[in-house]
Amino acid sequence: MKVSQYVTEQLVAWGVRRIYGVAGDALFTWLDALGRQDEIRYVACRNEAAAAMMASAEAKLTGRPAVCMATMGPGTVNLLNGLADAWADRAPVVAITGQVESYKLGGGYKQFVPQEDLMRPLCRYTTTVAHAEAIGDVLHRAFATAAQQKGVAHVSICKDVFERQTSAQIVPELPRVSAAVRPDRIELEHAAERLADARKPLLLLGAGARQDAEGCRRLAEQLGAGILLTLGGKGAVDDSHRLVLGGWGEGGSEAGLLALAEADLLVILGASWFPRSYLPKQLPILQVDSHAESIHAHPRLLSVTANLDDVLPLWRRRLESRQLDDAWEEQVERWHAKFLEETQAIVVQRNGDKIKPETLLHSLGNVVERDAIVALDTGEHTLWFNRAFRSAAQWPLFSGKWRTMGFGLPAAIAAKLVFPDRQVVCVTGDGGLQMCLAELMTAVEQDVSFLLIVVNNGTLGLEEIKMKQKGYRPFGVSMRNPDFARLAEACGVQSRSVQTVEELEGALREALASERLTLLDVSCTSPTLTERKKQIPFQAQA
Template identity: 30%
Template sequence: MKATDVLVQCLENEGVEYVFGIPGTEILDLVHSLSKSNIQFILVRHEQGAAFMADLYGRLSKKPGVCLATLGPGATNLLTGISSAQLDHSPVIALVGQVSSEKQHPESHQYLNLTEIYEPATKWSTQIKSAQMIPVTIRKAFRTAMMEKPGAVLLALPENLATEMIAGQPLALSQIPPSLPVQKAIQTAHSIIQDYMKPFILIGNGVIRENAMEELRIFIDALQSPVAHSFMAKGILPKNHPSNYFTFGFSENDKVLAGIAEADLLIVIGFDFVEQLPQKWNGGKTPVIHIDTLPAEINEYYPAEIELTGNIKQILHALNQLKMPPKSWVPQGNLKEKIKTSYQIRDHQGESNRLPLTTENILLMIEELVPDQSIIISDVGAHKLSIARTYQPKQPDKLIISNGLASMGIALPGAIGAKLACPEDPVICITGDGGALMNFAEIETAKRLGVSFIMIVLNDSVLKLEEMKMEKMFESSEGVSFQNPDFTQLAEGYGIKCGRAHNLRQFEEHLREALLVQSQGEIMLIDVLLPSSP
């Protein structure tokens, strides 16, 4: 059997449904083998979009997303999306073509040492050396991508191996066995919690990855101490839960830090340092109980009293069996209300015809109108910080914020990956005008696939976050403004519905229409002209 046919059989064995990518000469055999498979090859308009689609698909489906590119520029175009998946701990497999083995020693057309380029951006970066090793390599790649903490894997396939005839077949799948700390460590952590008076719980995205939300809520309800979420962990606690102190991890105006500073113990659960290093939120070097899938990173601002490493769900279950002592305390100075006021967190939106058109009011309108299971995908920019502060998802794993690499351009292709992973859930991508045009061509991909979602473009003709930072640093800003096309005409050119909002009332009307349009299987773009727009 041809090597690429065996490779595709291995992908089928791993449960792969989609491969996102762009063909090129060196991978045509692989694309042809996919055409004979039940795996759907999705042709995208740019390899970066393919990687972002695989990222969001992997993050939400809980199995590796797969993207494909040819050698040289095809492979390097994937790199941003692969790096984003790696830093946000999303399982992704990147398959790339490579020149024949004999061409890798002299200088050759389009040859780059891709495994070395990708090595710092992946959990494992390798070139398949022998076609006979394809089954073993694919099995290891998927297992590596899924092992905690999940991440990206690169596999390079030299074109001379693609057509070899081999007798390989897929390897049997096996579950990654869960691990738990010894019972003595669980009891020690329980005793430490008893000894402190003011514990503060910090939640990271690992809780969602490990599906430990229910066990964590039981733990929180028993302990009755304040809780804050990282950007990527929002939605674990309901907005009105008495312990919910919302989001931490901002570089500026992080109101939660006052409560963290008042605590005498930090219980840090499933938190990834890539979101923010401890010196930013634990300047007082408060003692830490570390609960995560991997041991703690060594850091003077992260003084772990005890480390509970392994399956977070089972660790929390074991702690709950010991009956948590209630440690109900409230940070001083009416902190919760100060956070809600500063972050513009409100229980009711109010009448849209009386409110200004701001990003925060748009987010509150979305929160009020969209179904509970809606997936909101944030692009990167000033609006990302507003979303992290203001928007309160009603369920976990329904707000996707790129916070590791924080790459502009992720929202639109990400919406395609999200919709394929969760076809029954409404999907809304929110992007600034800067990020929107980076991968806008993927609208054609979405239209061709027949997926439906809402795209909200916050249009102010400026890179707002950079403008604000430059104004603060230099009292002026340069190189951050630009001119935009007419987004409504652009949308119409791709055959999708569109609307334009000059005020909050118009936005509400268009959002209601867009929710209906999406339920009918169509895409709708809402062009929001923020007040600073020309």
């Protein structure tokens, strides 16, 4: 069969159900093959960066390799931003790109660029297929590498190779991916002793803690330990749980900072990041992670390289005879009450007031379904989500370490395609939306329905606040925005503008009840520096 047909049939056999991409002449033969079948859904995006973001979002949600595609030259270059998100957050993505004809490789031809050189910093594997007989082994290695190493794999296929015949055979299954890490018994026992000796422990749960959220919660209860949640860990334990103290860092809680100041041990479970400037210098740390490269370089840190499901049962058995420190547990519960009070205090507004972003996100938390997926763009509203949104079991989907603006809308589209029966909400700033605004038509074409909330404050809010914080006069951050509601209507999207607090919750409920793609253009305040310093602890506290 032709290479184009082989690639299509092989992806079907491996369970690929969506490919995100933008057409280009290096892909014509493959696009023709995709158009002649109905097992893989081709999602025609407006920009290759958004296509890669969609693939990254799908991979984060499923844990399986997701696929994006682009043509040669500018198409491949455009992919890089979305692939960088997958690289930074360890999401398994396979990017398949077209390339100039094999006899043009290395020459000064139109749209030629050495793609492997471009991709290498972001990829676990990258290669160019210049002969039809190589396609089987290369494709297999790309998928196996992306799946096992949790990262990006890239296959560039020359334009003429797509049209050639190959004798490569369809491989029905990929190798089983093993996530097993053989724990060191002495390391485990040493850590258990440290945990048993702690009188005032805290747990920090990250995205990796979701794999055994129940075990993490039970460990906290056994220890009487306060629970801090990273943005990725938000929803792993219900915010209403008596030991939860909120987030940590710029979007964190004052209750969490108070607890850190008094704790005698911080236990990090499934979190590859924490804000060091908020960490008391003398606080000992115990970290568990299955990836050694995610263990933090810290002089007071004891590490355990293992999977949580191997560690937590052993620790719980070792701690059965440990006596709880009732005074510490009671103090944690008081901090929990303070954490809830903090939220109520920052969202208090009068009818007629312009909406604060924290009020918007708190109100959203009151009305979304318990298992909703909340796709977040990068910006000021992300901090307020961490601080003001009261999570039960919702899943935040965001650009973690790359933190690219424009992620929210593509991520929401992918989330709804992957989980059509789950409620999906996208929260984006006016700046982030305009970076991928054209993907609104992608959402319309794909007939996906979700709520798209635009935090419209006419500024790149996070940049404005940080410039003020450093003593600069904000410049280059103000934005002249279109009428987002009318723009959405022009695209065939249901829309509404929300101006005041009394309109907000009703508008959210109405939009969430709709079975149509709906945009809410929410006019929000841009808080002054004085207000923001009261609300977000920018400075480290011992």
